[in-house]
Amino acid sequence: xxxxxxxxxxxxxxxxxxxxxxxxxxxxxxxxxxxLGVEGMMVMGAVCAFAIAQLTGSAGLGAIGGMLAGLLFSxxxxxxxxxxxxxxxxxxxxxxxxxxxxxxxIGEAFIGLPGLKLVAVPLPLLSDIPFLGRILFxxxxxxxxxxxxxxxxxxxxxxxxxxxRLRAIGDSHTSAHALGVKVVRTRYLAVMFGGACAxxxxxxxxxxxxxxxxxxxxxxxxxxALALVVFASWxxxxxxxxxxxxxxxxxxxxxxxxxxxxxxxxxxxxxPYLATIAVLVVISLNRRMTLINTxxxxxxxxxPER
Amino acid sequence: xxxxxxxxxxxxxxxGIAAPAQAEGMDKVxxxxxxxxxxxxxxxxxxxxxxxxxxxxxxxDKLETAYLESVPEGADSERAIERFARSGCNIIFTTSFxxxxxxxxxxxxFPDVKFEHATGYKTEHPNVSTYDSKFFQGRYVIGQxxxxxSETGMAGYIASFPIPxxxxxxxxxxxxxxxxxxxxxLKVVWVNTWFDPGKExxxxxxxxxQGVDVLTQHTDSTAPMQVAxxxxxxxxxxxxxxxxxxxxxxxxxxxxDWGPYxxxxxxxxxxxxxxxxxxxxxxxxxHVVMAPYTNMPxxxxxxxxxTEAKITSGEFHPFTGPIMKQDGSEWLAxxxxxxxxxxxxxxxxxxxxxxxxxx
Numbered sequence: 001x002x003x004x005x006x007x008x009x010x011x012x013x014x015x016x017x018x019x020x021x022x023x024x025x026x027x028x029x030x031x032x033x034x035x036l037g038v039e040g041m042m043v044m045g046a047v048c049a050f051a052i053a054q055l056t057g058s059a060g061l062g063a064i065g066g067m068l069a070g071l072l073f074s075x076x077x078x079x080x081x082x083x084x085x086x087x088x089x090x091x092x093x094x095x096x097x098x099x100x101x102x103x104x105x106i107g108e109a110f111i112g113l114p115g116l117k118l119v120a121v122p123l124p125l126l127s128d129i130p131f132l133g134r135i136l137f138x139x140x141x142x143x144x145x146x147x148x149x150x151x152x153x154x155x156x157x158x159x160x161x162x163x164x165r166l167r168a169i170g171d172s173h174t175s176a177h178a179l180g181v182k183v184v185r186t187r188y189l190a191v192m193f194g195g196a197c198a199x200x201x202x203x204x205x206x207x208x209x210x211x212x213x214x215x216x217x218x219x220x221x222x223x224x225a226l227a228l229v230v231f232a233s234w235x236x237x238x239x240x241x242x243x244x245x246x247x248x249x250x251x252x253x254x255x256x257x258x259x260x261x262x263x264x265x266x267x268x269x270x271x272p273y274l275a276t277i278a279v280l281v282v283i284s285l286n287r288r289m290t291l292i293n294t295x296x297x298x299x300x301x302x303x304p305e306r
Numbered sequence: 307x308x309x310x311x312x313x314x315x316x317x318x319x320x321x322g323i324a325a326p327a328q329a330e331g332m333d334k335v336x337x338x339x340x341x342x343x344x345x346x347x348x349x350x351x352x353x354x355x356x357x358x359x360x361x362x363x364x365x366x367d368k369l370e371t372a373y374l375e376s377v378p379e380g381a382d383s384e385r386a387i388e389r390f391a392r393s394g395c396n397i398i399f400t401t402s403f404x405x406x407x408x409x410x411x412x413x414x415x416f417p418d419v420k421f422e423h424a425t426g427y428k429t430e431h432p433n434v435s436t437y438d439s440k441f442f443q444g445r446y447v448i449g450q451x452x453x454x455x456s457e458t459g460m461a462g463y464i465a466s467f468p469i470p471x472x473x474x475x476x477x478x479x480x481x482x483x484x485x486x487x488x489x490x491x492l493k494v495v496w497v498n499t500w501f502d503p504g505k506e507x508x509x510x511x512x513x514x515x516q517g518v519d520v521l522t523q524h525t526d527s528t529a530p531m532q533v534a535x536x537x538x539x540x541x542x543x544x545x546x547x548x549x550x551x552x553x554x555x556x557x558x559x560x561x562x563d564w565g566p567y568x569x570x571x572x573x574x575x576x577x578x579x580x581x582x583x584x585x586x587x588x589x590x591x592x593h594v595v596m597a598p599y600t601n602m603p604x605x606x607x608x609x610x611x612x613t614e615a616k617i618t619s620g621e622f623h624p625f626t627g628p629i630m631k632q633d634g635s636e637w638l639a640x641x642x643x644x645x646x647x648x649x650x651x652x653x654x655x656x657x658x659x660x661x662x663x664x665x
Contacts, residue, residue: 003515010511014504104346111346114532114551210503210529212551215344216376217527219502250505254512257495258462262662265468265496 007251008135012143013209015247017042017201020146021225022232022239023153024197029229030157031190032170032297036092037077038198039222040099045070045202047103050115050213059118063142063203070199071192073099078191082184085301096222104215115211118142142204149197154236166190170295173302183302198222231280234293238283246276331578337361337568338395339373340386342402343501349526349545350500351375353562354401354424356546360565361572368576379404384411391416397575399568400424402500403469410434420580422571425471427650432582437567438471440588442478442649443617444560444596445522446624447610448542449482451557451599452520453490454606455540460491462513464523464530466500468664470652472524477656478624479522482613484658493518494661503529514539520557531555540601547597558610559597566592586646589618625649630657 021038028035048069053062077095080086118140126137157163166186169176173183205221206213224246232238253268284290339358343351358371372395377386383405390398391412397420400409406426413421413431421434429436452461461483465472476494483490493516495509506525510533513521521541523530528551534541535552543549543559567585574580587593596614599607616622627638632655638644655663 006511006515010508010515014508017504104344107346111352112348112528112550205504210507210527210532212503212528212532213346214348214501214503214527215346216501217503219499219504221504251508251512254495254497254509255516257661258493258512258516260493260660260662264662265664266498269496269498 005131005134007255011244011247011251012135012139013247014250015243016143016146017204017209017221018225018228018246019240019243020142020149020201020204021198021222022228022243023146023149023236024194024201025225026229026232026234026236026239027153027157027166027197028190028194029298030170030234030295031166031187032173032295032300032302033081033187033191034088034092034299035074035077035081035095035191035194036089036226037074037095037099037222038194038226039218039220040096041070041073041195041198042099042202042205042222042225043103043216043218044073044099045199046206046217047107047110047202047213048199049203050110050206050211051106053116053207054110054113057116059116059207060141062116062207063118063200066203066206067196067200070202071196073199074191074195075188077195078188081301082187082191085303088299088301100216107213107215110213111215113213115207115213117211118207140204140208142200142208145200150236150240157236167295170297173297173300177302177304183304187302198225201225228276228280231277231284233280233284233290234295238280241283242276242280245279246272249275332396332576334368334370335365335396335572335575336370336372336394337572337575338390338393338398339371340377340383340390340398340400340402340405341373341375342377342379342404343526344375345373347501347526348528348548350562351401351526353545354399354564357564357568361568364565364569365572365576369572377405380408384408387412387421388415391419395419397422397572397580403467403471420571420575425469427470429582429584435571435583435585437571437583437585439562439564439593440586441471441560441562441594442474442624443588444594445475445478446482446617447596447613448522448558448560449479449484450486450613451602451606451610452479452522452540452542453483453486454609455557455602456490456518456520458517458519459487459489460493460518461520461522462510462516462518463492463494464506464509464513464521464525465494465496466525467498468496468653470650473652473655473663474649475524476659477652480656480659481624481629490658492659492661494659496664497525499525501526503527506530507533510534511537543597549597549600554601556597556600557602558599561595561597563593563595586650589614590620631655632657632659632663 045066049062049066052065053059080091081088123137127133165181177183228242232242249272341351345355399422401424403425409423410430413434425438507529510530519539521534523544528548531541531548531551535555547559549556623643625644627642628640629638631637
């Protein structure tokens with residue numbers, strides 16, 4: 001493996017959890033729901049994936065467990081905001097705080113244990129392609145899932161009837177309701193999808209990225225994912241670009257430091273944020289396109305008329 | 307954690323009625339701790355919490371403790387410290403460099419509460435003490451080991467923030483390495499965080515990709531050790547013994563042992579003998595402990611043990627001249643030893659370090 005490959009692989013590892021969490025949240029927000037609990041769902045996914053991998057001895061089951069944990073945790077948010085119509089912003093923040101605390105409690109027994117790593121699954125034939133094969137087709141299953149999720153979500157939102165309905169709900173839940181679309185049910189499904197993605201993103205942290213459990217190991221990645229969705233103006237392909245750009249600049253700045261280029265490290269540390277914001281703002285400059293993509297009902301509660 | 311918050315809330319409510327009485331000696335002390343990371347980081351904050359538990363064990367019924375974890379440095383920490391001071395804590399340990407100014411600020415308003423700030427240098431009020439450990443003593447030993455063990459003649463250093471404590475460590479590591487191999491190279495990467503396992507792992511990978519084969523860190527998670535293990539490199543544990551994360555990787559670890567200090571200071575409050583102090587102890591007092599030397603040949607181990615013994619006995623000080631600054635000018639003349647005060651404000655590199663110190 002040469003150095004270029006090594007660097008690209010590091011970038012992909014850094015980008016995968018951001019991409020997964022962001023693509024899940026994108027669907028949630030497209031349905032008009034703002035779930036600020038991504039960080040909390042992610043950290044719950046991380047702790048549950050680690051715990052289940054430890055207890056069953058299978059990292060694969062850990063990944064599934066992490067995904068389910070995120071999904072279940074998101075149901076709490078769904079129940080509070082969709083059924084009880086609580087404020088979405090406050091509930092989302094509470095979900096994050098609860099997730100960080102609860103995961104610390106669950107994870108107490110697992111601190112200081114080396115974890116199981118989810119092994120790479122080389123795809124037959126494809127992984128033999130020189131250079132690219134090693135990078136793209138010799139990866140862990142969570143990476144493949146993240147790419148499939150982007151393709152799937154893009155198709156679903158813009159090519160399927162169900163996706164059209166979901167976007168309609170996000171733009172105007174009242175009109176969609178009047179047309180007979182099941183607003184609350186669709187939103188529940190979107191929230192659950194977001195939870196599963198965030199949980200899997202957390203699982204990636206604790207069984208692929210750094211196979212261990214430490215409290216608060218998400219270290220703000222849920223918030224970065226949330227920001228990516230907005231800066232990508234709710235377009236799946238732009239979320240993909242944003243996550244990889246963020247990953248690339250993050251890793252690039254570490255290499256620049258190790259090379260001793262003499263650029264102030266504080267500036268380099270801020271660079272991933274600056275670069276990602278700058279690029280995504282530039283590609284969303286078209287105001288009309290941005291307006292079309294912004295879910296108009298985002299964050300608004302829906303109470304069906306009786 | 308939840309329990310702590312509840313206790314805090316209850317205590318805050320009572321604070322108006324029961325102002326902390328400070329008599330000569332006390333029957334029971336409430337000691338409170340503010341941590342920068344989660345207690346489960348298995349590094350810096352974990353070790354402070356082990357110290358807290360050690361004190362609870364030693365002092366039994368005479369001690370009640372509370373702690374707040376993951377408190378960001380800066381303005382947030384001031385609120386946390388003030389809340390503790392109001393809630394009836396008799397002594398408050400603030401365990402990160404960035405709590406220095408907030409600690410002193412709160413101390414001014416609560417003259418009856420004792421404040422102990424770790425790793426800082428400001429004691430603006432008579433009720434503020436500072437304490438720290440001479441981790442650089444351990445860094446010298448691991449620098450020597452790194453120079454012996456590295457095949458590429460190059461080590462990687464994952465650094466957090468450019469504060470004196472971290473700079474001391476980098477310099478001491480390099481001086482140790484140079485004492486074995488004068489041409490030794492050191493690559494430094496600043497991650498600008500104390501705790502972010504993913505970022506620490508990324509930095510470790512970047513350094514290994516650039517040809518270092520020994521890693522050391524001044525950040526708090528076990529992630530770099532794990533990356534080194536995966537890549538077949540060597541690494542040193544930080545703050546706690548991280549051998550479980552690299553059974554064939556860890557050469558040794560610099561372990562922080564705060565327990566005895568906490569017992570000593572809390573006991574002083576109990577006896578009414580607490581006085582302002584500036585403690586900076588090291589290997590001799592048992593505050594800096596080296597984990598077993600593993601995964602190295604016997605001669606390297608013997609060398610490390612010898613250096614450790616000399617530093618412990620006071621026969622040798624890592625910052626003994628001649629030492630040049632990075633720019634080639636003289637810092638310490640032949641035989642001169644750096645003063646503690648100068649080290650506590652150290653803000654430059656020694657010669658040979660291939661990095662520009664962020665200012």
